[in-house]
Every structure is written in C-alpha cells, then in structure tokens.
Amino acid sequence: xxxxxxxxxxxxxxxxxxxxxAMLATAHLLPGRxxxxxxxxxxxxxxxxxxxxxxxxAEHPLVYWFGGWEPHDGVHLGIGFSVDEASxxxxxxxxxxxxxxxxxxxxFFGRTHGHFHILMLLFLAAMVGFxxxxxxxxxxxxxxxxxxxxxxxxxxxxxESALSGAINFTVINSLAGFLMLGGIGLIYARxxxxxxxxxxxxxxxxxxxxxxxxxxxxxxxxxxxxGAIVPFQFWLADAxxxxxxxxxxxxxxxxxxxxxxxxxxxxxxxxxxxxxxxHALPLLLTALGGGTALLGGWMALLQRHLKRMLAFSTxxxxxxxxxxxxxxxxxxxxxxLVYLVGHGLVKGALFMVAGILLATRASIDEIALRGLGRGxxxxxxxxxxxxxxxxxxxxxxxxxxxxxxxxxxxxxxRGMALxxxxxxxxxxxxxxxxxxxxxxxxxxxxxxxxAGAPSADEREKANRPLWLMLAPCCVLLALDVALPxxxxxxxxxxxxxxxxxxxxxxxLAEGPAWLPWTSLTAALAGAGYGLFRRRLPALVVRPxxxxxxxxxxxxxxxxxxxxxxxxxxxxxxxxxIAVVLGxx
Amino acid sequence: xxxxxxxxxxxLFGIGLYGIATSxxxxxxxxxLGICQSATYVLLLGLGYRWGSIAPIFYDHPxxxxxxxxxxxxxxxxxxxxxxxxxxxxxxxxIQAYKRGGSLDPEILRPMRPGxxxxxxxxxxxxxxxxxx
Numbered sequence: 268x269x270x271x272x273x274x275x276x277x278x279x280x281x282x283x284x285x286x287x288x289a290m291l292a293t294a295h296l297l298p299g300r301x302x303x304x305x306x307x308x309x310x311x312x313x314x315x316x317x318x319x320x321x322x323x324x325a326e327h328p329l330v331y332w333f334g335g336w337e338p339h340d341g342v343h344l345g346i347g348f349s350v351d352e353a354s355x356x357x358x359x360x361x362x363x364x365x366x367x368x369x370x371x372x373x374x375f376f377g378r379t380h381g382h383f384h385i386l387m388l389l390f391l392a393a394m395v396g397f398x399x400x401x402x403x404x405x406x407x408x409x410x411x412x413x414x415x416x417x418x419x420x421x422x423x424x425x426x427e428s429a430l431s432g433a434i435n436f437t438v439i440n441s442l443a444g445f446l447m448l449g450g451i452g453l454i455y456a457r458x459x460x461x462x463x464x465x466x467x468x469x470x471x472x473x474x475x476x477x478x479x480x481x482x483x484x485x486x487x488x489x490x491x492x493x494g495a496i497v498p499f500q501f502w503l504a505d506a507x508x509x510x511x512x513x514x515x516x517x518x519x520x521x522x523x524x525x526x527x528x529x530x531x532x533x534x535x536x537x538x539x540x541x542x543x544x545x546h547a548l549p550l551l552l553t554a555l556g557g558g559t560a561l562l563g564g565w566m567a568l569l570q571r572h573l574k575r576m577l578a579f580s581t582x583x584x585x586x587x588x589x590x591x592x593x594x595x596x597x598x599x600x601x602x603x604l605v606y607l608v609g610h611g612l613v614k615g616a617l618f619m620v621a622g623i624l625l626a627t628r629a630s631i632d633e634i635a636l637r638g639l640g641r642g643x644x645x646x647x648x649x650x651x652x653x654x655x656x657x658x659x660x661x662x663x664x665x666x667x668x669x670x671x672x673x674x675x676x677x678x679x680x681r682g683m684a685l686x687x688x689x690x691x692x693x694x695x696x697x698x699x700x701x702x703x704x705x706x707x708x709x710x711x712x713x714x715x716x717x718a719g720a721p722s723a724d725e726r727e728k729a730n731r732p733l734w735l736m737l738a739p740c741c742v743l744l745a746l747d748v749a750l751p752x753x754x755x756x757x758x759x760x761x762x763x764x765x766x767x768x769x770x771x772x773x774x775l776a777e778g779p780a781w782l783p784w785t786s787l788t789a790a791l792a793g794a795g796y797g798l799f800r801r802r803l804p805a806l807v808v809r810p811x812x813x814x815x816x817x818x819x820x821x822x823x824x825x826x827x828x829x830x831x832x833x834x835x836x837x838x839x840x841x842x843x844i845a846v847v848l849g850x851x
Numbered sequence: 852x853x854x855x856x857x858x859x860x861x862x863l864f865g866i867g868l869y870g871i872a873t874s875x876x877x878x879x880x881x882x883x884l885g886i887c888q889s890a891t892y893v894l895l896l897g898l899g900y901r902w903g904s905i906a907p908i909f910y911d912h913p914x915x916x917x918x919x920x921x922x923x924x925x926x927x928x929x930x931x932x933x934x935x936x937x938x939x940x941x942x943x944x945x946i947q948a949y950k951r952g953g954s955l956d957p958e959i960l961r962p963m964r965p966g967x968x969x970x971x972x973x974x975x976x977x978x979x980x981x982x983x984x
Contacts, residue, residue, distance in 0.1 A: 721963035828961035
C-alpha cells in the first residue's frame with residue numbers, strides 16, 4: 268500500500284505541468300470558460316492527491332526516487348521526493364487555495380488565451396515541488412520556477428505601478444536566487460552530496476565549520492527574502508499591492524509562508540546537526556521575527572491602499588511564523604505549520620474582499636471608499652470577521668497556530684518575541700477593522716497619518732456576479748473557523764515531530780489563554796481610535812498623534828519604492844545574519 | 852586550493868550589488884544584476900575545479916581518469932538558463948515601464964506615490980491615476 272502511495276508523489280507536480288503545457292499548446296482553440304474549468308479541476312486534483320499522500324505519510328515519510336536512482340552505499344546520485352505528513356498537508360492546502368482562487372478569478376482575465384491560468388498552474392507545480400523535494404538543487408529549481416511565474420503574474424496588468432512593483436520584486440528575488448545557489452554550491456563542496464539526508468549526516472559529523480555556517484547564511488537569507496523578513500521585506504509591499512487581486516491571494520496566502528516553510532525544513536532537517544547553528548538560530552530567528560511582526564503591524568496601520576495594508580499585515584504575520592521556527596522545537600514548528608494554513612485562509616479571504624471592492628466599487632483606497640461598501644454588506648461581514656481572526660479571535664485554525672507558537676515561546680522564556688507577536692497581530696487586526704469600519708459603515712471621516720500614505724488607483728473588471736466572488740471568500744473563512752480543532756490537535760504533535768525528524772511527542776504546549784484576548788482588545792481599541800478620533804478628548808488624541816507621526820514619516824521614507832535602497836538593505840541583512848552566525 | 856576564485860566571486864557580487872544600489876537606469880541595473888550572477892558562475896566553477904583533470908567526458912579517455920566535478924557544471928548550466936530567463940523578463944518589464952512612464956529612472960518610476968498623487972516629473976496624464984479626495 269505504501270509503495271503504491273509513494274508512486275503518487277510525482278503526480279501533484281506533473282498534473283499541473285501537463286495541463287499547463289496542454290493549455291499553452293491549444294490556448295487559441297479552447298472555447299470560453301474551458302481554461303477556468305480545467306485549471307480549477309487540476310488544482311482540485313492536486314489538493315486531493317496531496318491529502319491522500321499526507322494520510323499515507325502519517326506512519327512514516329514516503330520517498331520516491333526519479334528514474335529509480337536510489338542511493339547505494341550512502342552515495343546519492345538520484346533526485347528524490349520525500350513527503351512527511353506536514354509537507355503533504357501544506358501542499359494539499361496550497362492546492363485548495365489555488366482551486367478557490369481560480370473560482371474567484373472566474374472570467375476575470377477575459378480573452379487572454381488562458382495565459383493567467385498557465386502561469387498559475389506553473390506556479391502551483393513549483394510550490395508543490397518545493398514542499399516535496401529532498402534535494403538541495405531541486406529545491407533551488409522550484410524556488411526559481413516559483414519566482415519567475417510570480418514575476419510575470421505581478422506585472423500581468425502592464426500598468427505603470429504594476430511594472431515598477433514587478434521590477435523591484437524581480438531584482439530582489441533574483442538576488443535571493445543567486446545567494447541560494449552560492450549557498451548550495453558551498454554546502455555541496457563541503458559534503459559532496461545534494462540530498463537532504465546526506466547533507467544532514469555530513470553536517471552532523473563536521474562539527475564547527477565556517478563553510479557550513481556560510482552556506483546556511485546564504486540559503487537562509489534567500490528564504491527570508493522570499494519570506495519577507497526584516498530587512499528583506501521591502502519588495503513585498505510593492506509587489507502584493509500592485510498584483511491582480513487573485514494573484515495577491517496566492518502570494519500572501521502561500522508564497523511568502525512557503526519561504527518560511529523551506530527555512531523551517533532546512534534549519535531542522537538539513538542543518539540541524541550543527542551545534543553552532545543550533546546555538547545561534549533561536550536568538551537570530553526570534554529577534555528578526557519579533558522585529559518583523561512589529562514593523563509590519565505598524566506599517567499596516569498607516570496605509571490607505573487596502574492591498575498595501577494587507578501586504579504589510581502579511582509581513583507582520585510572517586514575522587510571527589519566524590518566531591515559531593526560532594523556538595526550534597516541535598511546539599514552535601507545529602504551531603508555525605498550523606499558523607501557515609490558518610493565515611493563508613484568512614489572508615486569502617481578505618485579499619478577495621479587496622478584489623470585490625476593486626471590481627464593484629472601482630477603487631482600492633480606504634479613504635476614497637469611505638461609506639461606499641454599504642451595498643455589499645456580506646463582504647463587510649467577511650472583512651470584519653477576517654480582521655477579528657487576524658488579531659486573535661480565539662476560534663479556528665489561525666488561533667490554534669497562534670496558541671501553539673505562543674506556547675513554544677513562553678516555554679523557552681522568550682517574552683520579547685511573544686509580546687512582539689501579540690502586538691503585531693493586534694496592529695494588523697486594528698488596521699483591517701478600521702478599514703472595514705470606514706468602508707462598510709462610513710465611520711472615520713477624519714483620516715490620521717494614513718492620509719499621507721502611498722496609494723495608486725486601479726480598477727479590475729466588474730464582469731462577475733457578486734456571489735461568485737463572495738463564495739470563495741466565505742469558503743476560506745468557513746474552513747478556518749470550522750476545521751475541527753481536535754483533529755488538528757491530534758495530528759500536529761505527530762506531524763511536527765516527523766517534520767523535524769525527531770521522536771514523536773504526545774502533546775504540544777499552548778500559550779496563555781488570555782493573550783489572544785489581549786490582542787483582540789488592543790486591536791479593537793486601535794481600530795476605535797482610528798475611526799472615532801474626532802470624538803475623543805484632545806487629551807487622548809494629541810499625545811497619540813504626536814508619538815505616531817515622527818516614526819511614521821521615518822518608516823514611510825524607508826519604504827521608498829527605490830530598488831537601490833532595497834539592495835542596500837539586503838546587503839545589511841545578509842551581513843547581520845553572517846555576524847550572528849559567526850559569533851555563535 | 853586557491854582562494855582566488857572565492858575572492859573574485861565575492862568581489863563580483865559586491866560590485867554588482869553596489870551597481871544595483873546606485874543605478875539610475877533600469878537597463879544599467881539589469882546589467883549589474885548579470886554581474887551579481889556571474890559571481891555565482893565563478894564560485895561554482897571554482898568549487899568544482901580540480902587541477903590537472905580533464906573535462907568530465909570519457910569518450911576518448913579511459914574511465915577513472917581524474918575529471919572535474921560534473922555536478923557543478925550542471926548547476927552552472929541551469930544557472931545560465933535561469934539568468935537568461937530573468938534578463939529577458941526584466942528587459943521586457945523595463946520596455947513596458949518605459950512605454951508607460953516615459954523614463955528609465957527608478958527614482959521616477961516608483962510603484963506608488965504619497966496620497967495617491969500623480970507624480971510631477973513624468974508625463975502620465977493618460978494612465979487613469981486619480982487624485983484622492
């Protein structure tokens with residue numbers, strides 16, 4: 268049974284690639300909505316197959332060697348896929364997110380000869396391959412395929428903002444690819460193999476080795492660029508804000524968190540045997556993650572362009588996921604994996620609401636949209652619910668992930684990272700709730716600092732019925748809220764231990780129950796301040812706006828949209844990682 | 852083992868990054884990105900090279916003759932393909948951005964402007980950008 272399940276492993280990558288190639292060859296012949304149907308079915312097939320694979324991988328990881336090139340006497344010549352339960356479920360989630368997004372984008376791109384679907388299917392295949400592979404170079408190839416598809420999708424509209432956002436995205440992520448390749452070259456030179464297990468064994472033997480640390484530094488920097496961790500986060504706000512809304516759903520829901528998924532896998536499985544890295548990583552990752560959570564949350568609160576605000580919110584949540592990885596424990600990693608799925612569901616739904624506003628109200632600017640959402644109440648309810656979930660409403664998958672991450676951090680006494688994560692979540696929740704109140708209830712006539720934030724008007728086609736756009740959004744939120752908690756509670760300890768290649772643990776620690784409520788209260792207070800600023804006594808408003816304005820302007824200046832600044836920050840970030848690893 | 856290839860690779864990456872950081876022209880910037888990528892070629896070839904060995908083609912050599920590492924050469928080949936894709940894509944984006952923004956300067960072609968205001972410098976009357984109220 269397991270042998271036949273292992274034979275399934277290439278299919279979730281092969282199916283989208285084959286459908287994509289067939290569509291490319293016959294695009295000019297395909298009638299009307301056939302590309303939509305084919306793409307949705309392909310994504311659904313990927314989701315189902317990955318779920319089947321994940322169920323079979325629950326006992327022990329499934330391994331597939333392409334062309335039957337199995338390792339002999341510890342020499343790995345072939346390229347393999349190796350899927351543990353967690354990787355399988357993450358891939359299944361990604362397939363599902365794509366299927367829902369294809370429904371959301373039904374007919375969105377009009378007569379484009381299915382180019383959108385072709386790029387998206389390529390993107391999907393790359394993501395699944397990235398989850399499944401057990402070969403460093405193969406990982407790099409999927410990383411690059413993912414990047415190239417993403418670059419093209421960002422610039423899809425060929426408008427000026429979209430083009431310059433896409434150029435920034437392309438340059439920074441290409442640099443990430445080069446760093447990663449350099450790191451892979453170094454680790455291959457030291458260990459003589461590209462297979463995860465082979466490298467792990469060699470790293471565990473090598474002891475303190477600057478080449479291993481250097482290789483990890485380069486690969487980790489590349490994955491953190493993908494994962495939008497401070498100071499590599501600049502590209503994300505540009506790219507997610509200008510990409511078409513269905514593409515942003517995928518970017519925020521899965522691409523960014525997949526970078527962190529790769530980092531979790533590599534730091535635990537491949538480089539886990541190095542004592543030097545084990546000492547340096549908790550501090551490095553929790554500090555960067557905490558900083559990212561705070562910066563992303565603060566910036567989100569200051570935006571008026573909805574998609575840009577959601578992009579900063581994604582940065583903040585990526586930071587929280589990184590603190591989970593930084594715990595280097597089954598609790599933290601398990602929490603991060605659950606968080607990845609929960610965040611993808613909620614953030615996907617939020618970008619769909621932004622897409623609905625773009626299509627039906629022809630604007631994406633929070634202040635311009637004030638009160639215009641009154642006719643589409645269900646979208647407002649979805650947005651408010653998603654905002655509450657983001658900042659810690661204690662139901663659903665995202666909340667479960669949050670509590671696991673917080674539990675892991677609390678156990679290791681990392682109070683700073685814990686607080687930063689809670690504050691970051693509260694800030695992004697406040698931003699989303701403020702926007703929901705302003706757009707759908709017409710509150711907040713008097714904008715604060717967000718009035719000066721960057722914005723650009725754009726439009727998306729209003730050729731779809733509201734229910735067709737709203738249904739996928741509600742499906743995502745319903746999945747987040749309604750997935751049975753005990754099922755996850757039961758599966759996560761086992762899956763997280765298998766993911767980390769460690770003996771299974773019985774149960775995972777959870778964070779204090781009051782913490783999500785605190786975040787939620789803080790978020791409501793923040794949103795209330797933004798909306799009712801005019802009615803509050805000057806005694807409250809003045810000190811807040813004074814302390815808010817100066818750091819705000821400084822941060823806006825940093826996020827300049829200039830590619831040169833981003834490259835300089837990239838060099839700083841790589842240097843910081845190198846110094847921390849070198850001092851350990 | 853000579854340190855020279857590694858020093859050259861680091862230097863190439865450094866000057867490429869410096870070029871990107873200071874560039875005022877997107878085509879120049881794409882060239883700088885290419886220089887950063889050459890750093891990876893040099894690094895990988897340097898890692899795979901063995902003194903006094905043949906190319907890993909055994910057609911006219913007996914098997915077992917010392918050869919340079921073919922895996923590294925495969926990596927470099929893939930890297931070159933990736934590089935060609937990226938350069939082509941970036942140049943296409945640059946051309947399209949020039950058509951719409953009338954400039955190749957990153958300072959002028961920023962993704963968004965404060966308060967949604969149209970930029971002053973470029974001729975962008977026809978792109979549908981609207982001043983926010």
